[in-house]
Amino acid sequence: MISVVEIPDSGSAVDFFEMGLLLPVPGTEKNTVVMEDRDGTQVQRLAASAVEFKAGGRAVFKDRQVRIDLFVTDSRFALACSKYDKGGGWVGGPAVMLPANAVSKARAKLRSRGKMLVGQVRYPWIQRVGSSPKRGWGSEEKLIFETTAKGASTTLTLTLPKDTDAAQVAAEIARRAARYRLVSEQLDQETRDLLQPFTSVEPLAPGANAKEVRYFTMPRAHNVSEESARLAPVAA
Numbered sequence: 137m138i139s140v141v142e143i144p145d146s147g148s149a150v151d152f153f154e155m156g157l158l159l160p161v162p163g164t165e166k167n168t169v170v171m172e173d174r175d176g177t178q179v180q181r182l183a184a185s186a187v188e189f190k191a192g193g194r195a196v197f198k199d200r201q202v203r204i205d206l207f208v209t210d211s212r213f214a215l216a217c218s219k220y221d222k223g224g225g226w227v228g229g230p231a232v233m234l235p236a237n238a239v240s241k242a243r244a245k246l247r248s249r250g251k252m253l254v255g256q257v258r259y260p261w262i263q264r265v266g267s268s269p270k271r272g273w274g275s276e277e278k279l280i281f282e283t284t285a286k287g288a289s290t291t292l293t294l295t296l297p298k299d300t301d302a303a304q305v306a307a308e309i310a311r312r313a314a315r316y317r318l319v320s321e322q323l324d325q326e327t328r329d330l331l332q333p334f335t336s337v338e339p340l341a342p343g344a345n346a347k348e349v350r351y352f353t354m355p356r357a358h359n360v361s362e363e364s365a366r367l368a369p370v371a372a
Contacts, residue, residue: 137283137290137360138189138197138255140220157365162252166218167205169254174368176210182305185276186295187215189255192288199253206294211316211368212258213281213309215294220253257281257292259313260321260358260367266351267302269342277302280349285360303339303350310334310352317354320367330355 143162144150152161152170160169171179186200204217264282279302281292296302314334317323323331331354340350358364 137257137285137292138187138215138253140251140253143250143252157362158360160212160214160216160254160256162216162254166252167203167216169207169214169216169256171209172211174211175207178210180208180308182206182208182296182300184215184279184294184296187217187255188291188293190291190293191285192290200295204253204294208305208309208312210312211320212256214256215254217253255292257283258360258365258367259309259316260364261360262309262313262354263357264351264353265306265309265313266349267306267340268347268349269303270298278349279305280351282351283357283360290360301339303342306350306352307337307339310337310354313354316369317367319369327356 155161163170184204189197199221204215207214261283266280268278277296279294283290314331
């Protein structure tokens with residue numbers, strides 16, 4: 137889901153599709169990722185100032201006061217940060233990073249030109265995507281993803297600038313996630329009926345408590361894995 141990975145140089149003969157199944161492939165420009173065909177052309181680019189990743193309820197990675205670029209595509213949510221905290225971000229160590237230890241063997245073949253912090257949540261993985269509102273003047277909003285990887289719950293939290301409406305972003309992600317899954321998975325009718333309403337959801341209103349996170353709960357999400365990362369629209 138999130139890790140510091142090597143940036144391939146232009147001479148690397150690698151399979152970018154395989155290499156990007158669990159973690160995005162960093163782009164050669166700062167704060168970018170290599171786009172896939174299934175990302176589509178309507179990519180929404182946003183920014184965040186902090187990120188936190190938890191696995192099994194325990195904080196694994198934190199980074200604050202940085203510029204993180206976010207990408208909402210037709211197939212996934214991705215992030216990239218070139219100037220990440222190289223000293224103090226990791227809380228639990230690489231062994232706790234479940235996807236980081238299972239990335240495609242294609243990464244072993246590349247020639248690198250530096251490193252970048254990258255992460256992604258593919259839409260079939262999303263169990264819940266939510267938002268928390270501003271808590272006062274000058275405060276920031278949060279965008280939260282919940283998934284499951286190798287039996288452990290994971291939570292990815294992004295801090296958005298005060299001029300970005302996290303509820304709007306969460307709704308857009310829920311809509312795109314539902315649309316993607318409807319054309320990418322072999323679903324029974326019951327699951328299709330559960331997903332269909334999410335294709336047109338509106339942002340959720342803030343809760344009574346200013347700290348309350350409001351979630352879209354996506355039906356029958358997949359575990360984080362290379363198999364579920366391969367789900368893609370079927371060619372007509």
